[in-house]
Amino acid sequence: MTRPSSNQKANHDIFIISLGCPRNLVDTEVLVGTLKRKGFRVFFDSERLRKSKTPGIAIVNTCGFIKDAKEESIGVILELAALKKEGRLGHIIIMGCLSQRYPEGLAKDIREIDAIFGSSTFTRIPEYIEGILKGQKKTLVDEVPGFLYNHKSPRSLLTPSHTAYVKIQEGCMNFCSYCVIPKIRGPFRSRSRESVLKEISSLKARGVKEINLIGQDTTLYGIDKRGKSTLAALLKEASQIMKSRWIRLLYTHPAHYSEDLIKTIAEEPAVCKYLDLPIQHINDRILKSMNRRTAKKDIIALIKNLRKNIPGLAIRTSVIVGFPGEREEDFNELEEFIKNTKFERLGAFTYSPEEGTRAFSMPGHVPEEEKNRRLERIMETQKKISEDYNKLYLKETVKVLIDEKDREGKNRYLGRTAHDAPEVDGTVYVTSKGGLRPGDFVNVKIGDTLEYDLVGSQI
Numbered sequence: 001m002t003r004p005s006s007n008q009k010a011n012h013d014i015f016i017i018s019l020g021c022p023r024n025l026v027d028t029e030v031l032v033g034t035l036k037r038k039g040f041r042v043f044f045d046s047e048r049l050r051k052s053k054t055p056g057i058a059i060v061n062t063c064g065f066i067k068d069a070k071e072e073s074i075g076v077i078l079e080l081a082a083l084k085k086e087g088r089l090g091h092i093i094i095m096g097c098l099s100q101r102y103p104e105g106l107a108k109d110i111r112e113i114d115a116i117f118g119s120s121t122f123t124r125i126p127e128y129i130e131g132i133l134k135g136q137k138k139t140l141v142d143e144v145p146g147f148l149y150n151h152k153s154p155r156s157l158l159t160p161s162h163t164a165y166v167k168i169q170e171g172c173m174n175f176c177s178y179c180v181i182p183k184i185r186g187p188f189r190s191r192s193r194e195s196v197l198k199e200i201s202s203l204k205a206r207g208v209k210e211i212n213l214i215g216q217d218t219t220l221y222g223i224d225k226r227g228k229s230t231l232a233a234l235l236k237e238a239s240q241i242m243k244s245r246w247i248r249l250l251y252t253h254p255a256h257y258s259e260d261l262i263k264t265i266a267e268e269p270a271v272c273k274y275l276d277l278p279i280q281h282i283n284d285r286i287l288k289s290m291n292r293r294t295a296k297k298d299i300i301a302l303i304k305n306l307r308k309n310i311p312g313l314a315i316r317t318s319v320i321v322g323f324p325g326e327r328e329e330d331f332n333e334l335e336e337f338i339k340n341t342k343f344e345r346l347g348a349f350t351y352s353p354e355e356g357t358r359a360f361s362m363p364g365h366v367p368e369e370e371k372n373r374r375l376e377r378i379m380e381t382q383k384k385i386s387e388d389y390n391k392l393y394l395k396e397t398v399k400v401l402i403d404e405k406d407r408e409g410k411n412r413y414l415g416r417t418a419h420d421a422p423e424v425d426g427t428v429y430v431t432s433k434g435g436l437r438p439g440d441f442v443n444v445k446i447g448d449t450l451e452y453d454l455v456g457s458q459i
Contacts, residue, residue: 012090012133013056014042015049018158019073020063022165022214022250022423024096025158026149028061031095031122033154038126044158050083055090057132058083059125064098064184066352073098074110081112091115091132095122100184101356103141114138119184120145123153145171145186151199160403162209162439163422168196168234169215174253176280177291177358178323178351181216190222193234200241209439210246210401211238212421218249219256229256232264239268244441246401248421250276254302255294266310272418273310277303278318282337283330286323289362296337303341314419316345321378322371323351325364331374335381342385345425348378383451390426390449397459400428402440415442417454425452432458 014035018028035042043049049058058080062073073096083089091114099106100118107116114132117125118141128138148170149155157164172181173188200211215221222230231249238247247270254277265271281287284296307313319334338346350371353360366374400415403422406429413430420426430436430444436458448455 012040012129013048013052013054014040015046015056015058016042016044016061017046017058017076018061019076020061020065020069020097022212023167023170023216024061024063026155026165026167026214027096027119027122029155029158030149030153031059031061031125032156032158034123035126036156037154040126040129042156050088052088055084055088057091057093057129058089059093059095061122062094062096062098064096064101065180066349066354068352070098077106077110077113081110084112093117093125093132095119095125097184100141100145101180103139107137107139116141118142118145120147120186123147145184146189148189148191150191150195151202152195159422160438161207162401163212163403164203164208164210165212165214166196166199166203167191167214168218169221172216173220174217174293175291177289177362178320178354180354180356183356185216188216188220188224190224192225193222193230193237196234197237197241200238204241204245207439208245209441210248210422211242212248212250213238214250217251217253217256219252219261229258229261232258232260235261235264235268235271239270242270245270246272246418248272248274248418250421252277254279254299255292257302257306262306262309273312274314274316274419274421275306275310276316276421277306280318280320281323281326281330281334283326283333286326286330289325290320290323290359314344316347316421316425317343318347318349319378320349320351321374322366324353324359324362324366326351326366335378338378338381338385342389343382344386344389344419346378346382346385347424348375348382350375387449387451390452390454393446393454394449395446397443397445398428398454398456400430400442400444400456402430402436402438402442403427404438405436415444426454427452428454428456430456430458434458 063069080092093115095117099116103116115138120142121140169190171186171188398417402413402415404414406412406414413436415428442458444456445459446454446456
């Protein structure tokens with residue numbers, strides 16, 4: 001392995017820009033841990049990058065899942081390319097999903113890029129930095145990604161110190177017709193239960209109060225090792241570690257729930273009664289075309305089962321509008337289902353045609369203007385549902401995890417209930433006479449509600 005000299009480490013700041021989802025963020029954290037272990041100085045301040053007197057190295061962890069994410073990633077790279085042309089940035093390294101999808105195109109179209117690493121090769125960046133500093137170009141992208149970090153991997157948390165993501169598996173085996181994840185993240189592979197539990201224990205010892213379990217499909221965790229999902233067993237053991245703290249389950253698939261998993265979520269006190277359950281659509285013809293491996297009756301039965309057997313459950317779902325072949329009546333069916341089901345949390349997205357997927361060449365693509373119209377209708381529908389749901393909290397006392405001090409309000413703090421995942425869900429504005437700290441659990445009496453947020457006072 002080629003290692004940079006001490007002098008090179010001292011004189012070349014590395015600036016990290018992480019884009020995309022929490023799964024990407026974990027990769028960035030592993031890279032940062034690796035860089036720091038090897039003695040590099042790492043920064044995340046874009047202003048420092050622009051004002052640095054010594055041209056540094058920028059590393060961008062890109063997202064390449066859908067059109068908007070690709071455009072954001074390319075926009076950031078082009079901004080860095082402009083800084084490089086002006087002499088205010090020395091080198092540009094890109095990694096992640098966009099790099100995995102388009103390594104040749106990126107190298108050809110954006111000449112300012114010095115090195116390209118894929119979704120599985122990014123941990124090797126440090127060993128190539130010396131060559132990159134000498135002007136060597138490098139592209140290192142595995143055809144089939146296979147990397148999976150573990151509890152021994154160096155990792156530097158970029159989340160607030162009281163909350164963390166733990167990736168329990170990587171890759172996907174569902175092959176939804178609109179999705180490129182199997183191609184850019186590789187085959188489904190699970191971490192060992194021992195590794196996950198050791199990492200959770202380590203994070204708890206560092207003061208983490210909330211663990212968010214993530215993956216491409218967490219409900220299938222362990223199937224590649226045992227022939228069946230072992231997520232329920234993992235949750236039981238993780239709950240014994242976290243006890244009065246929180247464990248949150250994200251990125252589940254409605255086709256892969258078991259009765260054992262539902263029972264475990266209901267019975268384990270540390271497991272948040274919150275489920276991230278993307279249904280994507282409800283029309284049977286569209287679900288089949290999406291290759292979602294589930295049907296309307298199955299989704300209805302699952303939601304009924306979840307709400308019956310997990311008291312106090314909040315379900316977050318996501319839906320796609322404007323999928324190829326989606327007729328007005330199909331969309332109306334989806335909207336009516338959302339009105340009737342009243343999901344506590346919901347995100348909606350317009351279909352993004354991605355080359356390399358089966359949906360890309362399907363007939364009946366919906367015009368962008370119509371997709372956006374349908375998106376607005378869904379979000380207006382959900383806004384009313386969310387507003388009504390929040391009103392149920394009025395005068396109730398809820399447990400809140402404090403995230404930070406509110407800079408705009410004296411004696412006011414920002415926090416979340418167990419029904420709110422970091423970054424994507426609502427906020428609780430907490431007034432307190434005492435000095436609260438991030439990571440504190442407090443009881444809050446709700447005195448006002450907003451469309452997506454709550455307002456209350458510590459009691």
